């Protein structure tokens with residue numbers, strides 16, 4: 001961690017399915033796919049650790065070299081406003097949030113348990129997606145529904161991708177050589193899931209995701225904002241129960257649902273280039289929603305100094321950035337189309353005479369997790 005050197009990077013896909021594999025990037029940049037039957041998460045963690053120490057791919061010589069393990073944990077509710085050392089009491093509080101993120105939290109816990117089983121004496125740290133957003137004021141995080149639903153079940157807006165919003169908002173200030181104090185920043189994390197945050201003096205004051213990662217932007221397969229009246233209407237017309245409507249809005253909507261083509265923005269771009277009208281519509285909706293949130297957050301912040309793009313789409317797709325910023329000249333946003341051609345690297349993409357600085361900052365949630373873990377270890 002002194003040099004922040006990446007020794008190995010990778011992830012397992014298709015756990016419990018046919019054709020599961022570990023995708024690995026070696027320090028020299030070489031990519032490998034290691035196919036392996038991985039029925040559940042503990043076997044997956046075991047395979048990762050064995051790969052780390054194997055002579056062929058070995059990044060380390062022995063598991064004894066691992067001083068700590070940091071985990072991305074998605075929903076920490078109101079309990080966690082910063083990263084914490086994991087112990088039984090903390091994990092019980094985390095499990096209590098399972099209902100709020102049924103897709104993410106149980107999987108996170110499996111990762112923790114697997115590491116505990118294999119490396120019982122190594123400290124583990126939890127880094128929560130929701131933590132950075134805990135500074136939102138109540139009038140931004142409350143829903144206008146009966147107050148007792150907040151008291152009984154914690155129904156409120158929490159926000160997600162907080163580790164990414166925290167990293168890029170700090171990093172952009174380092175990159176530009178400015179102090180976060182006094183700065184108004186809008187961070188656009190646009191990946192498979194997408195969210196936007198408004199950040200004042202380094203603190204989050206609003207973010208587009210809510211109780212769950214469904215609110216806000218149009219995403220790959222998620223609808224984002226939708227009239228709750230439309231939700232109950234569809235449930236009645238289509239005879240859907242809670243699970244049915246949740247699947248429809250989380251997995252079959254967004255650009256996939258509108259275009260019928262794909263949830264992947266590269267494939268959507270290809271369909272747009274081929275003139276597919278539904279793909280063109282889906283793309284316009286996707287960009288328009290981002291623009292609306294930028295306008296809203298400029299108002300919430302009382303102005304904006306920096307707008308930045310991150311995430312798979314935000315880092316790579318130039319026309320997303322230019323379409324989103326088009327027409328925002330009135331608020332001092334002027335993109336330089338030549339500079340905007342950048343892909344996956346830190347850059348300023350606004351014109352020299354743009355009042356607002358627009359930037360691309362590739363996110364690095366892993367570095368944030370490692371840094372938090374080290375800081376807690378050193379405490």
Ligand SMILES: Nc1ncnc2c1ncn2[C@@H]1O[C@H](COP(=O)(O)OP(=O)(O)O)[C@@H](O)[C@H]1O
Pocket residue numbers: 190191192193220263264265266267311312313316317
């Ligand atoms: N070179 C690229 N050009 C356009 N879109 C890209 C590019 N690379 C990745 N993407 C898009 O980024 C999205 C995935 O973003 P990512 O941040 O990896 O998602 P997540 O972490 O939420 O799974 C996909 O829609 C993908 O098509």
Ligand SMILES: CC(=O)OP(=O)(O)O
Pocket residue numbers: 074129160161191192193194213
């Ligand atoms: C919380 C969330 O939406 O995460 P992801 O974008 O990784 O699905």
Ligand SMILES: [Mg+2]
Pocket residue numbers: 191
């Ligand atoms: Mg991501």
